[in-house]
Amino acid sequence: MIGDQPGNTCKYPESSEEALSQGEGGAGLLKAKAEPAFRFYRLYDKVWREDIVAHAHALARANAGAPGVDGETFAMIEAAGLEQWLDGLREELRQKTYRPQPVRRVMIPKPGGGERPLGIPTIRDRVVQTAVKLVVEPIFEADLDESAYGYRPGRSGADAIREVHRLVCRGYSDVVDADLSKYFDTIPHAQLMQSVARRIVDRHVLRLIKRWLKVPVEERDGDGTRRMTGGKDVTRGTPQGGVISPVLANLYMNRFLKHWRTTGRGEAYQAYVVSYADDFVILSRGHAATALAWTKGVMTKLGLALNEAKTSVRDARQERFDFLGYTFGPHHYRKDGHWYLGASPSRRSVQRLKDKVGEILVPGNKGPWPEVRDKLNSVLRGWSAVSVR
16 A cells, blocks of 8 residues: 555654755655655654644644633643643543544624634644644645645745736736635535545544544523534534634645646636635636636535625726735826726725724823834734735
């Protein structure tokens, strides 16, 4: 069997960051890139390795975040003894007695109005998910399409924005402004696990991922009443908020991107796809409507659906469209009045920035000026980091 024969295994990088910094991307990434049909049979022993678990905790600690259903915080873990806590978690993984706890669901406001659900795993589960991510992400990274920019090491929304701007300016101005309906909530488990198993055969890693997909969700009503939903009977969705969810979401979206590439849609429609997780646009030269019809059919086969109310075809030479907080299309040059194809922060993005600055500089803020200044600078640096020039 591939991956179980002597000489057919490879030393795995100690973190996804390390993997992507070693030449082509570390041993695992190199192997996956060099042999597209290679399947990894022995990975689980890397998940509970001491350095992997310690690094996973450090990453989870840096991301901070609220506690899960058990109420345990990083401060509580450290006060009780971090080393013992990590050793206990490693032993659970080694003995295969680890079981994920329910996810705490909270509702957070959406930029355009309304709310969306966010799942908050316990710190214990976040650390284990991070450890698994460190092991499997470089493998999946080798297969992801070049047109995908979301949640990938070394790539960002800023890169996607620049690429869209570049393509529009090169004449790919017939645009499918696409929106998938509840993508994270509708990914079919069976097909997703097929995508995972295409590369990973280690049954213990596969079992962990399946358990995270089917973990119960705890919700509390306004009066504090506890309700449990989800569980083993759920067949769709990967909870937003889980560390492993973006990796799985990218992997499933890659089915669409790969099918686009292997069937020659780019050449047929004179078009490019630029994708950021479930948010994507198709930029073409005169074939946007045909590309949209094809996309609808493929998404249906994948068990997904386009949001008809939010998906449209635009002529970027005449009208604007928004993508990742930027507005693309005709812009007016104030100095001499001429029009040009450009990109600028969308109105919603500008308003969100104003709101954030207003919250920091509210007259009632009595925090020490160095703290206020540093927080303000952090917001402004993040805003200025995206440039389409």
